[in-house]
Amino acid sequence: MNKKFHYFLFTVPMVFVLAIATACAEDANDDDNNDGEAAEEEMSIGLVGPMTGGFADYGEKAHRGVELALDEVDNTIAGYEVNLVVEDSQADAEQLTTSLDSLHQRDEVDVIIGPSTGDEGEAAASWAQDHEDVLIMPGYSAAEDMTMRAASDNLIRAGWTGTQTIYHFGKFVHDELGHDRIAMVGQNYAYPWDQAAGFKRGFYENGGEEVHTIWHETDILDFSSIMNELQSISDDYDAVLLNSGGADTIAFWGAWEQYGMGEYYPQLLGGTNVADIPILEEVTDNFEGVYSSMHYSEDLDHEENMQFRENYADMHDEEADGIALQGYDTMRVIIDALETTGGDTSDVNALTDEIMAMEVDDSPRGSFYFDEYGQAVQDIYIKEVQMVDGELENQVIDTYEEVSQFGPYEGLEEEYMEQPNNSADFPADTAEEYFEELEEYFGQEYIDELEENDGWE
């Protein structure tokens, strides 16, 4: 009896291993069978992004946007029923690669939406280069290089880059608000670096003098020392630009009010994610008057946007924002392309051709099309937070039309990509040093032209 029990104990892990093995093997067989029999009814589309942890919002909201787009077509594309396979990447590059492998090999998916954070985006770009038979359309990842230095034909982004949304904000801050010297507080990682770079370019090239950068770790939540520093230099700078997002933004605003920073700096400016709806719900009413820029604003008053916000609120019981919009738009682009190609996901070349040639004019954000690197060219909105019916809301006060990922550097794409990656110290903190770098990469001719036109045309 006792001996039997021992054999039983030995068998348990063995059975476990075998069960896993057969489960995987059966999955593969099932898929093979499906190709023959049931393929006419079902099509699989993969979705990957952070669904757990601190970045979960970026993955989940994109997911909800995708669900809305699928719901609008009754979950059917070209006669196929859509099976959305969702994988969690935990905002971890290694886990992301595993998730992509799982989707590609286990579920035999040819179209993947995601990922949603910057570092995952870089890893996805690398994976896309090795897997040319899979179409990847990022969720909310804004890393420049995905569609620049590491661009590949099978990665197309209907979203944004960290620099794209903010080039013209730099111009706006100098030309319209009249600031010459800015103090910038930012989280020390890739996305804020991109934002800082785009802002500095627009700011210096249109006459700005200095952007003093203060970098801090992500999620420090205690801004006392930074507030002190800002107070001590308040005579030298005209305004503060908060270059972050999420919990840090809310904590920053708490400290800002506590230290009465409004007396030192009448104007607070924000990076693209600062005036996001979840943040507007958390901050006090004094947040009114903060300027920022983005490729979407919830107050756009055309029909498509109204409809989108209403449907999204109905379906998910929350306000739509930029992240949800991008999930929605990305899915719609894929739906349109698949409708045209008859629902065949396996021919990725035909799909990418179809998408690259697309001109989307009924998106809630306005219209957009793709440049030769696969990045959306779109309108950028300068927004101001205003009090509307007792609630804080973004209001569009200026629009820059058809901005590409290279912003003002159209025709200078090669030169732009010759530069090093954006980092904490590149581009430089003062206009003087910045123009030295500019001369090195773009030549004196470009600078002369800037001087002649007094900034961008």
Place this chain on the structure above:
Amino acid sequence: MNQISKWIIYTIVALFLLAVPFIMSEFFTTMMVRVLYFSLMAVAFAFLASQIGLVSLAIPAFLGLSGYTIAILETREIMFFPYSAMAAIVVVLFVSAVFGIFANRSKGIYFIMLTLILGQIIWAVARQWASVTNGVNGLIGISTPDAMQFNVFGANVGFYYVILFTFVLIVWAVLALTRSSFGMKLKGIRESESRMIMLGYRVSRLKWVAFVISSLVAGIAGVFFVYFVGVMHPSAIDLDSSAMVLIAGIFGGVYSIIGAVLGMSIVQTLEVVLNAYTQRYLIIIGIMFLLVVIYAPKGLMGLIYKNKYMKSLYDKWYKGRKDS
């Protein structure tokens, strides 16, 4: 169980492992590779934990060191395989030799703290030294060397075989080490360090050697990791990764190297399999971990070794005793 049936089982297992790329799906093979390089980390962890009773949280740091060395050398086109891999191993040996000097003066909770600090230092350097490591963007575009990409019967399964053979070789070597006189001395330190000092053994040197060996195994895991994933990112060596190795080790049984491999396989498999069904899979893994800690404190291998035959294997593998 007699000699013949034992060899039959070994042969079946060996044949199965060799045939995996052909009889199983591509996905299964990919997951096997993933489990194998993570298991190497588990072996590195379990070697220290089971032999001298030192719990190291710096295992992923050494994976990171070799991974980053290869990634930096290859993306900057300074060196390529096999020289980059050799350089990576040299870096790992050097850093672990230096750090071992500090680590071997401590034991118990202080050793855990020291290795935690080492792990965090390397993680922080990877994150902050952006001009070299590319910071939180990570280094991308490291391709698998041709030497690991040979075809077998027309299928591109070279990588699987290379990592499988390396893995078997390392596990065999580590097991051999544990029953050598060196391994016996290490176990002596685990049981009573002061007694070993009194007997005249150079305890700190023995601990230093064990630490370097463990780091070397983790470094080899890093070589496969970076070539397989193609991306080197600080998140691969953060505190979560240390915790993952620790959890896998406890899951399978801290006092057993085979157990650590089993634990890591289960944790990794669960993560991938459950992820397909629910986004709350981490809760399920957590509950399973809780059950193991409460009902099988020696881990799954502790359960298995209650079996008489398995116990004799355990004695043979770890203590060098013949079947009793």
